[in-house]
Amino acid sequence: MTLKHVTGLLCAAAMSLALASGARAEDKVVKIGVILPMSGGTASIGAHAKAAIEVAMDIINNAHPELGNLPLAKNAGLAGLGGARIEAVFADNQGNPATGQNQALRLITEEKVAAVFGSYQSGVTLTSSAIAEKYGIPFLNSESVAANLTERGFKWFFRTTPIATDFAKAYVDFLADMKAAGAKTDAIALVHDNTEYGTSVANTISTAFKDKGQPVALDVAYPVNATDVQGQVLQLKDKKPDVIIMISYTSDAILFAKTMQSLDYKPAILLADDAGYSDPSFIKAVGKISQGVFNRSSWAVGPSGSPTAIIAEMYKKKSGEEMDDTVGRQMQGFFVLADAIDRAGSTEPAKIQAALKATDLKPEQLMMGYKGVKFDDKGQNVLASGLIIQLQDGENYTAVWPKANAAKAPVLPYKGW
């Protein structure tokens, strides 16, 4: 054998080793099905969510030691699965419960995903998670707030976000505080669409106020994606409630803001239940005529250089948008799911389910302002919490309640434009 042969052999050996290790890393991909509204009336939400999940994957799959205690950030990939990478398989639910259901079926049976993540609209989460339940695949939801989702006795459904009952209680307490500060909060009107989200959240809020001995004075329901809301605004103008609680997706939220201005109507307090009011395109479109609107959130950007600020920066680079509460909750949920798969050390559904059940994350391990992540028997995160924010300048939300977490004091009455 000549030297040439030896070098040749060595080269070949080195190459095959490289190839083999390459192939091994390639083998170790954990697929997660992600169902989002990529088209239809809430497509803007889906586009933002996709960018957020891609940032979360970057954080999980690459080394990001600058992110401190955030699980999976420090090293590349999932240590529990020998450095396996997470890969999201995105599916479009078109904002339609039936489509969401079909996509869940396709992801589970054809894409063979280890777990399903989604599906934004409560109504779509309701149907798609039923498929995961049937096939015994873990389903993690990070942003649907309809209370009944975790009341179905499901074994494979886990939800990280605070839900309607949590917020209903926060709204009751917040308005009681505003009343103590001298605001008039006696007559409350609920304005909501006719989707699963709109009706169930309205119900939950209305029950919470009733239990406090202050039944909701006016309930204004409208069909989602309305072409016109003049009638509803005039109804409100006529009845003059002190407080309006808005439960609306982006399109209707924008239309209400425009119509309220053109009919010159402002309540003393306008309180929005996230959804459309947290969509950055709402703020860009009508933020200037919605100054002083209150909203709920679990997201705070934090001082510069902090993990949350770094994540917000990464997200902005990816999507061109400011980080908002909805995408924050989605990223947080995705981290919780990835962390469970990492601890399970396997893609076996039962092991991931067991790991999800054993989840016990502390506030310092989270990017959202939850008190932690720990699931009860129903799969609901019992440590989820949030605060009230206000769009004081028409451009950025500021935390205003509870006092302990507030950056500024709430400003009353609602300014509008």
Next chain:
Amino acid sequence: MSFVLVQVIVGGLLLGAVYALFSSGLTLVWGMMNIVNFAHGDFVMLGMYVAYVVYTLMGGGPLLGAPLATLVLATVGVVVYFALIRDIMKGPMLAQILGTFGLALLLRYSVFWWFGANFLSMPQDIVGGTYAFAGLRIEASRLLAGVVALLVTLGLHLLLTRTSLGSKMLAVAEDQTGAQLMGIRPDTMQAVAWAIAAGATGLAGALIANFFYIVPTVGETLGIVAFVTVSLGGFGSVPGALVAGLMIGVIESLSGYLIGAIYKDIVVYVLFLLFLWFRPQGLMGKT
């Protein structure tokens, strides 16, 4: 009558005028060549984006945006006619339906790809803000759309009934072969019809953009109303679309205010079906 009720009715009339405005193009295309254009709502959407681009790039208001949107959409109409409609008209009914439906998705997702899914909005006071008199509040942008709707309807009606171009177009609609024997080119007339219909639709979009949000899927929301308006008014009848639009606008507003918004569609569609039961050709349609 309570004061609020007057505002509700006025609001309904202005809304109805807008419905009429964006329905006239649809009814024209149907009257001319028996084609239901499922991409109609997306033509409205394109008009809105043209107006938005004119505003953001050139700082121009509706004075510049509306004519440009009319022009751009008229061109789109001609292109669509020669590239798609002329051929699918020879095919079975299903090909026509799916052809224009495919066009709708193509337009919607091209805009989606180019502009993204975000909701856009023109500044609220781009057209003179809001007039308030005697307690009534009327948005200038809606009033403008309403007035233009009346003018466009009148103009289209006169064009069809009083000009030789209109007579030629109607002749082609009536009997293609006969018209051809008289020296009228059906192709040209139908292309002109598409240019006018799409142009009017683009104009509608540009005017609606002043008070509505702009998003690639907005055609879905507005398209359905256009179909109801056109079938109530009578397929092919431009004045019918105006009356039907006004009726639907007022019924929607009144029932939304008096009974509740989630029931207003029930009221509108029950009345709609009842009406078609007794008069299937619509208000002013030909049997």
